[in-house]
Amino acid sequence: MRTAALRLALSLAAVQALAACGTSHISAYVPKKREYEAPAAAEASTPASPGSLWPGRAPTLLFADARALRENDIVVIKIEEVADAKRRTDTDILRSSNMAASAFASQGGASPMIDFKLQGGMDTAFQGKGATGRTEQFVATVPAVVRKVLPNGNLFVEGHRVVLVNSEEQHFYISGVVRPIDIEQDNSVRSTKVADAEIEFTGRGVLTDNQKQGWLSRYFGWIWPF
Numbered sequence: 001m002r003t004a005a006l007r008l009a010l011s012l013a014a015v016q017a018l019a020a021c022g023t024s025h026i027s028a029y030v031p032k033k034r035e036y037e038a039p040a041a042a043e044a045s046t047p048a049s050p051g052s053l054w055p056g057r058a059p060t061l062l063f064a065d066a067r068a069l070r071e072n073d074i075v076v077i078k079i080e081e082v083a084d085a086k087r088r089t090d091t092d093i094l095r096s097s098n099m100a101a102s103a104f105a106s107q108g109g110a111s112p113m114i115d116f117k118l119q120g121g122m123d124t125a126f127q128g129k130g131a132t133g134r135t136e137q138f139v140a141t142v143p144a145v146v147r148k149v150l151p152n153g154n155l156f157v158e159g160h161r162v163v164l165v166n167s168e169e170q171h172f173y174i175s176g177v178v179r180p181i182d183i184e185q186d187n188s189v190r191s192t193k194v195a196d197a198e199i200e201f202t203g204r205g206v207l208t209d210n211q212k213q214g215w216l217s218r219y220f221g222w223i224w225p226f
Contacts, residue, residue: 029162029169029171031160032160032173032200033158034158034175034198036147036148036156036175036177036196038148038150038151069146069149069155069180070146070149071146071147071148071149072145072146073145073146074143074144074145074146074187075143075144075146075155075157075178075183075187075188075189076141076142076143076144076186076187076188076189077141077142077143077144077157077159077174077188077189077190077191077194078141078188078189078190078191079138079139079140079141079142079172079174079191079199080138080139080190080191080192081136081137081138081139081191081192081199082136082137082138083134083135083136083137084134084135084136085133085134085135086131086132086133086134087131087132087133088130088131088132089128089129089130089131090128090129090130091126091127091128091129092126092127092128093124093125093126093127094124094125094126095122095123095124095125096121096122096123096124097121097122097123098119098120098121098122099119099120099121100119100120138199138201140161140172140201142159142160142161142172142173142174143159143161144157144158144159144174144175145157145158145159147175150177153179153180154177154178154179154180155177155178155179155180156175156176156177156178157174157175157176157177157178157194158174158175159172159173159174159175160172160173161173166206167205167206168203168204168205168206168207168208169203169204169205170201170202170203171200171201171202171203171204172200172201173198173199173200173201174191174194174197174198174199174200175197175198176194176195176196176197176198177194177195177196178193178194178195179193
């Protein structure tokens with residue numbers, strides 16, 4: 001009786017553990033935090049006039065339909081990064097040289113005739129070709145939070161996004177400096193207008209693990225000299 005009760009308790013504990021594993025992340029996620037220091041040239045700002053209704057804001061913002069203006073405001077960043085680079089080299093060298101010399105001597109009477117000839121040649125050829133190319137495309141939408149308002153009015157933003165689907169976890173991260181005037185009517189800004197941008201897209205889980213070589217294969221590939 002006690003053995004059956006113990007088995008039942010262990011079965012329930014295993015079921016609860018499996019259920020917990022199915023609803024939690026693969027491992028504890030530590031969000032990246034970036035400290036951004038404003039350039040020295042941007043430290044000087046024009047003080048607001050006494051009695052101003054918009055203290056601390058540039059006068060041009062009075063006529064702009066900018067959305068995110070203060071710390072902890074949210075702005076949506078549309079990531080549209082497309083890179084396509086190609087390079088090709090072609091070298092063809094051909095060199096050819098020939099040399100010929102001859103000598104002829106004769107003497108009257110019984111002396112023998114001397115005939116001397118010398119010929120030489122050299123051909124050199126070299127051909128080299130190389131090509132390289134790289135194409136990347138990254139499209140995503142990541143909401144970001146204004147972490148700091150710089151003295152010149154620009155915004156330092158930082159955003160995270162975590163997606164978990166079928167034991168595969170995807171992490172999006174972006175940070176950079178945005179001009180309020182570049183924020184569109186729908187409170188979004190393109191990543192091509194983000195200065196000092198850092199964009200990361202990483203994954204971890206079953207699919208990511210299966211795309212890696214085993215540690216023994218990597219070891220032999222590292223020590224193999226040929």
